[in-house]
Amino acid sequence: MKPKKKMITKFVIATSLFTAGSIVVPVVGSVSAYAATTGPVADNTTDRSITLWKYEVKDLSELGDRGDGEKEDVTKTPLAGIKFLIQRVKPVGNAALTNPLVQKEGTDYTIDTTFTAQTVTTGADGSVVADLGTGNAADGIYLVTELEDDRDVSPAVAKPADPFFVQVPQTDRDDLGSLIYNVEVQPKNLMESLLEPDKTVEEGKGFSNKAGNHFTWEANASLPSGLYQVASQDMVITPVYDKDGNQIADIPVKAGDEIYADYYTIRDTLNEKILLDGLTVNTKTDTGDWVALQPGTDYTVTLNGTDVTAGPITDQSENAKAVAVSLTEAGMKKVATNGDTKIQVVFETHTDKDFNGTIINHMDVDYLSPGLKPVEVPSPPEEDPEYYTGGFDLKKTAEDEAKLLAGAEFHLATSEEDAKANKFLASDGKTYTLNNDGTTTPALPTGVTLLKATSNDQGLAEFNGLELNWYTDTDGDGQQDIGTEPTFAKEDIKRDYWVVETKAPEGYELLKAPQQITVNLASETNDIIEATIVNETKTDLPFTGGAGTTLLIAIAIGAITIGTAAVVIDKKRQTN
Numbered sequence: 001m002k003p004k005k006k007m008i009t010k011f012v013i014a015t016s017l018f019t020a021g022s023i024v025v026p027v028v029g030s031v032s033a034y035a036a037t038t039g040p041v042a043d044n045t046t047d048r049s050i051t052l053w054k055y056e057v058k059d060l061s062e063l064g065d066r067g068d069g070e071k072e073d074v075t076k077t078p079l080a081g082i083k084f085l086i087q088r089v090k091p092v093g094n095a096a097l098t099n100p101l102v103q104k105e106g107t108d109y110t111i112d113t114t115f116t117a118q119t120v121t122t123g124a125d126g127s128v129v130a131d132l133g134t135g136n137a138a139d140g141i142y143l144v145t146e147l148e149d150d151r152d153v154s155p156a157v158a159k160p161a162d163p164f165f166v167q168v169p170q171t172d173r174d175d176l177g178s179l180i181y182n183v184e185v186q187p188k189n190l191m192e193s194l195l196e197p198d199k200t201v202e203e204g205k206g207f208s209n210k211a212g213n214h215f216t217w218e219a220n221a222s223l224p225s226g227l228y229q230v231a232s233q234d235m236v237i238t239p240v241y242d243k244d245g246n247q248i249a250d251i252p253v254k255a256g257d258e259i260y261a262d263y264y265t266i267r268d269t270l271n272e273k274i275l276l277d278g279l280t281v282n283t284k285t286d287t288g289d290w291v292a293l294q295p296g297t298d299y300t301v302t303l304n305g306t307d308v309t310a311g312p313i314t315d316q317s318e319n320a321k322a323v324a325v326s327l328t329e330a331g332m333k334k335v336a337t338n339g340d341t342k343i344q345v346v347f348e349t350h351t352d353k354d355f356n357g358t359i360i361n362h363m364d365v366d367y368l369s370p371g372l373k374p375v376e377v378p379s380p381p382e383e384d385p386e387y388y389t390g391g392f393d394l395k396k397t398a399e400d401e402a403k404l405l406a407g408a409e410f411h412l413a414t415s416e417e418d419a420k421a422n423k424f425l426a427s428d429g430k431t432y433t434l435n436n437d438g439t440t441t442p443a444l445p446t447g448v449t450l451l452k453a454t455s456n457d458q459g460l461a462e463f464n465g466l467e468l469n470w471y472t473d474t475d476g477d478g479q480q481d482i483g484t485e486p487t488f489a490k491e492d493i494k495r496d497y498w499v500v501e502t503k504a505p506e507g508y509e510l511l512k513a514p515q516q517i518t519v520n521l522a523s524e525t526n527d528i529i530e531a532t533i534v535n536e537t538k539t540d541l542p543f544t545g546g547a548g549t550t551l552l553i554a555i556a557i558g559a560i561t562i563g564t565a566a567v568v569i570d571k572k573r574q575t576n
Contacts (some may be wrong), residue, residue: 467517
């Protein structure tokens with residue numbers, strides 16, 4: 001095909017230029033200006049037609065030049081299944097039909113009812129031919145209207161291209177002495193942006209650890225191509241909306257102008273039980289690694305509606321925490337220039353050490369770009385991640401269970417073998433061996449203690465915030481593989497622990513064997529005592545080597561000694 005280069009003076013955009021709408025590229029100029037009044041004479045034998053080619057583009061930089069009625073080589077992805085309505089129109093009076101957004105039906109033109117309107121659909125290669133007829137009877141001005149995308153596919157064309165007029169036949173733009181009877185039109189669409197919000201916890205759909213320890217929530221989303229772009233030609237962006245969806249003034253832009261989205265924001269309200277320790281924001285390409293964005297430069301943060309300008313971003317209150325992370329224009333330009341396609345906000349968190357139960361977390365992505373209505377896309381509720389812990393209660397009694405015992409101390413093991421070996425669970429979720437002198441092997445890190453429960457005057461003791469089993473780690477990598485390692489049903493989220501009594505109340509025997517307890521999501525919050533530990537009273541043993549026996553032996557030895565001394569004295573007297 002011969003190379004084309006045309007000067008463009010104005011361009012009208014459909015609802016969206018960037019991500020969720022469409023762009024129509026008018027390939028024919030002013031109909032009146034190019035009408036063949038003094039040029040070549042149209043024959044009465046050639047078939048008349050309009051060939052439509054439908055392609056998708058990422059942003060304005062891929063728009064290209066205005067078409068000229070002949071097919072250009074285009075390397076974009078074709079769009080099949082797009083429908084167009086073809087109608088012939090008649091000017092009212094001397095109206096120049098150049099743009100259906102400017103010229104209005106009834107005022108500037110009417111529908112020619114002598115032509116049967118056609119609805120045509122693009123094929124696999126993105127093209128479709130509208131046969132208009134043969135000879136002069138088919139000549140005229142045609143209104144081409146793209147219909148709503150009803151393909152039920154994703155991504156979709158969020159808004160059809162703006163309608164346009166086509167003159168058939170059309171004067172060749174490079175050879176004014178010839179006519180084009182099959183006018184080739186190549187409108188392009190920007191596709192719906194799939195923001196794809198996806199919330200995870202520790203990169204899975206569930207997580208559990210010893211409450212009080214660190215874990216992360218990740219707010220993941222796709223980056224639309226329309227965050228930043230450079231206009232390839234002069235145009236007018238229309239319609240334009242504010243954040244509330246109200247239409248505002250159109251935006252004229254020049255070729256080379258930088259165009260930014262109004263905003264791109266990830267919002268996440270953290271549950272009041274989640275304590276926020278900080279956050280980071282990362283982006284990456286489809287094949288690259290996560291790279292951190294710079295706070296303040298690339299993104300801003302608000303916490304409960306207040307701008308946060310210094311890190312770390314924390315909130316240890318027991319209130320819900322509304323966090324909003326928004327890309328700046330510098331950040332939009334950076335991710336677009338880098339070709340980044342994914343963004344991730346990582347929330348560093350923990351809970352209180354005694355938290356029991358389930359925490360669900362959710363996110364939303366808000367996006368607005370010139371020519372696009374504001375979009376708020378939530379993460380699918382059925383896919384929101386959950387955090388789990390559980391606890392249980394003990395009751396300590398004598399043989400007479402009405403007699404409640406205080407002062408009994410218990411430790412916890414994660415297996416029967418560990419329980420028998422005095423390997424007990426600590427506050428960091430790891431196990432340590434408790435030695436006879438009270439030390440541990442290995443030594444406990446600073447701030448870490450063995451989990452210990454002591455019965456109160458009601459005989460009650462409890463362990464809280466315990467890790468539960470919530471999925472089967474089939475490949476043993478310690479990480480849930482979403483899709484192949486599903487989260488258990490709530491009633492199946494549980495774990496076995498073994499209780500060891502390490503100190504009995506005064507006058508009572510220790511529990512001789514570890515006692516197994518099954519902990520689940522309801523075991524701490526229900527009214528059931530999961531285990532009753534019965535202590536036997538110490539027995540009184542007979543004197544078999546006690547202090548009384550020692551006294552008798554001492555008296556006997558004393559008597560023997562006195563007797564021996566008396567014998568010796570008597571013998572001496574006899575000698576004298």
